[in-house]
Amino acid sequence: METSALHAFVAVAECGSFSLAGERLHLTQPAISKRIASLESQLNTRLFDRIGRQVGLTESGSTLLPKAYAILAELADAKRQINNLKGDVSGSLSISTSHHIGLHRLPPVLRQFSRQHPQVALDIHFVDSEVAYDEVIHGQIELGIITLAPEQRQREFIHSARVWRDPLCFVVSREHPLAQASPLSLAELSRYSAIFPGPNTFTHHIVKGLFTAHKLELRVSMATNYLETIKMMVSIGLAWSVLPRSMLDHELAELEVRGAALERDLGYIHHTGRTLSNAAQAFIDTLHAHQENG
The missing domain is CATH 1.10.10.10 (Winged helix-like DNA-binding domain superfamily/Winged helix DNA-binding domain)
Structure with missing residues (x-):
């Protein structure tokens, strides 16, 4: 065969x-x-x-x-394993990452890694974080640089490590009625429509869990997994949402919601039962170097 x-x-x-x-x-x-x-x-x-x-x-x-x-x-x-015996940091390194991390977190990491290890050919795929878990489990990629699952899945197969804490904030356009109502309660917020990533995404689960804990309904009028698209739709006043604090700008107003502090973990995953290539280990070392440098 x-x-x-x-x-x-x-x-x-x-x-x-x-x-x-x-x-x-x-x-x-x-x-x-x-x-x-x-x-x-x-x-x-x-x-x-x-x-x-x-x-x-x-x-x-x-x-x-x-x-x-x-x-x-x-x-x-x-x-x-055989290539690692040579001690070289070379060959191909397959990585999957989310669009948000690829745009906002990885550029300085990639810049440093490519300068230090020019013999490594990076094969980068942009996928939803949830998909990256399956790709690592099936051996399609070596590393996932993603939003980590709120509850670790497939513990016997996946090693995960946080690199960045990603604070989340509630946002609306500056013309939205809620922009003048801050601070407000989750109950008041729940009366308005929201735009969120799909129900199978980790970010959706984090916010849904908060509303469920308070026995409130999350009214999602539209869904898309691209945070940049969500930001655009929020900025024109279509609904409220939850976005990484790093995406705040003059188009958005942050809402102060009483009793609601959200964040997610961003980091890397790999399969526990497979050998990391020298290139993958070097990439992890670069990630941790950026973590230490803030």
């Missing part, structure tokens, strides 16, 4: 498309189809149902997928 065929299988399973899988792996669609056909021939079973343009895993495919993740992760781990 060739690893190239397994990579193609995983790509098709995740993309739900042979053509998109080809784009991800920089291969033509016929090349992807050939690898899948070869794998199906070796296993003597069909791995995908192809109905029109829809591609879905068969029962056999669903059984193979976690095994394929494990096989590819073990091979990648062996390669890292």
Whole structure:
């Protein structure tokens, strides 16, 4: 069983498309189809149902997928262990990060790391923090630089460490009626519509938990996972929201909400059962250096 065929299988399973899988792996669609056909021939079973343009895993495919993740992760781990013996900080380092952290926290870290370790090729993916957890578990990436889960998930597989505390604040536009009502209570705030990241995001869970603890309803009128988009919609008066304090500017008014102090932890995660590459360890060292420097 060739690893190239397994990579193609995983790509098709995740993309739900042979053509998109080809784009991800920089291969033509016929090349992807050939690898899948070869794998199906070796296993003597069909791995995908192809109905029109829809591609879905068969029962056999669903059984193979976690095994394929494990096989590819073990091979990648062996390669890292062997490369680490050289003592070099080189090779490719795959990182997933959120758009907010990538824009507001990582630039100085990346600048220092790339200057100190020019032989490392950074492969950076911008995804939701929740997705990064799954990518680390499946071995698709080595490090996640993300919003950490309020309650640690998959403790036996994931190591997490805080690098930054990220204070959150309640915000509205300066023309919003609430801007003149501060300070106010959570009950008063709950009467107005809010814009938030999706219900599956860690930030949503943090705010939802606060309202639930006070037996109040969180009225979410719109949802988007991009904090910059939320900031724009809040700034034109559509609703209130909770944003990192670092995003405050002249377009926003901070609300003083009695009995409500929120923050989230930003940091890194990696798989506890896999060897960190020298490049990954060097990147973690750079993160901690910035943490110590504030």
